[in-house]
Amino acid sequence: MKIKTDRLVLLPLTTEYLLEAHEFLGDLENTRSTKYFPTDSIEETREFLARCEAEWQKNLPTYHEFAVILDTSLVGKVSLYLSEDRSTGNIGWIFNKRFWGRGYAQEAASAVRDFAFGVLGINKLVARCDYRNTSSITLVKKLGMKFEFEGVRKNRSCPDEIPEYNFGMENPKST
Numbered sequence: 001m002k003i004k005t006d007r008l009v010l011l012p013l014t015t016e017y018l019l020e021a022h023e024f025l026g027d028l029e030n031t032r033s034t035k036y037f038p039t040d041s042i043e044e045t046r047e048f049l050a051r052c053e054a055e056w057q058k059n060l061p062t063y064h065e066f067a068v069i070l071d072t073s074l075v076g077k078v079s080l081y082l083s084e085d086r087s088t089g090n091i092g093w094i095f096n097k098r099f100w101g102r103g104y105a106q107e108a109a110s111a112v113r114d115f116a117f118g119v120l121g122i123n124k125l126v127a128r129c130d131y132r133n134t135s136s137i138t139l140v141k142k143l144g145m146k147f148e149f150e151g152v153r154k155n156r157s158c159p160d161e162i163p164e165y166n167f168g169m170e171n172p173k174s175t
Contacts, residue, residue: 001056003066003111008104010111013065013077014053018046020074021067024096032157033130034094060086064115068095068108075099078112087123089116091143093136106139113143117171124170130155131163140167 003010013021022045024030031037039045052065063081067074076095082088091112093105116122127145129136130153145167153164 001064003115005107005111007070008075008108008111009069010066010078010108011069012053012056013049013067014056015046015049017067017074018042018049020096021045021049021077024076024094027097028157030097031094033133033136033155034092034157035128035153035155037094037156064112066108066112068104070099070104075104076108078105078108080112080116082120082122086120088126089120089122089124090126090128091116092127093139100135105135106142109139109143117173122171123174124168126166126168128153129165129167131165137165143169145169 001012022039022042025037025045025048026039026042028038039048055061055063055065063079066078068076068078076093076099078093079091081090091109093109095105113125116125125145127140128151129140146169148166148168151164151166152161154161
C-alpha cells in the first residue's frame with residue numbers, strides 16, 4: 001500500500017519507524033489533544049506499531065495507520081478506523097511538532113479521505129477533536145467536514161472529561 005501526494009508518501013505504519021514515531025508519540029506536548037497518547041515508553045510505542053503492522057497484514061483490516069513520509073523522514077501518522085460494518089471511517093492524525101504549520105497534515109489527511117471514499121467505498125467519514133485543538137478543527141473543515149455535535153472525552157494526558165467536537169461528511173459519490 002502506497003499513497004503519493006505532491007510532497008508526501010503514505011505507507012503502512014510499522015515497527016521500522018520506531019525511533020521516529022516514539023519522538024512524537026511519546027511527547028506530551030505533541031500529543032496533548034489526543035485520546036490514546038502519549039506512550040509511556042519506547043516499548044509501548046513498539047507494541048502499538050506492532051499491532052498496526054499486524055493489522056496491515058489482514059485481508060480486511062479494521063483500521064489503517066499510515067506513516068507520513070517527507071523525503072525519507074517520518075513526520076507524522078494518519079489513522080482511519082472503520083466501523084464494524086465498514087460503512088464509516090474515523091480519521092485522525094498526529095504530526096511531529098517540528099513539522100507543524102506546513103500543511104502536511106492537510107495533505108496527508110486529504111489523501112486518506114480520498115482513499116476512504118474512493119478505494120474503501122465508505123459512506124461517511126467522521127473526526128473527533130479536543131475542543132482546544134483549533135488546528136485540527138480548522139483541518140477537518142478544510143477536509144469538507146461539518147460540525148455535527150459536541151460530546152465529551154478523556155485524553156490520556158488529562159483525566160478530566162473535556163468537550164469534544166464531532167465532525168462528519170458523507171461520501172460525495174453516494175449523495
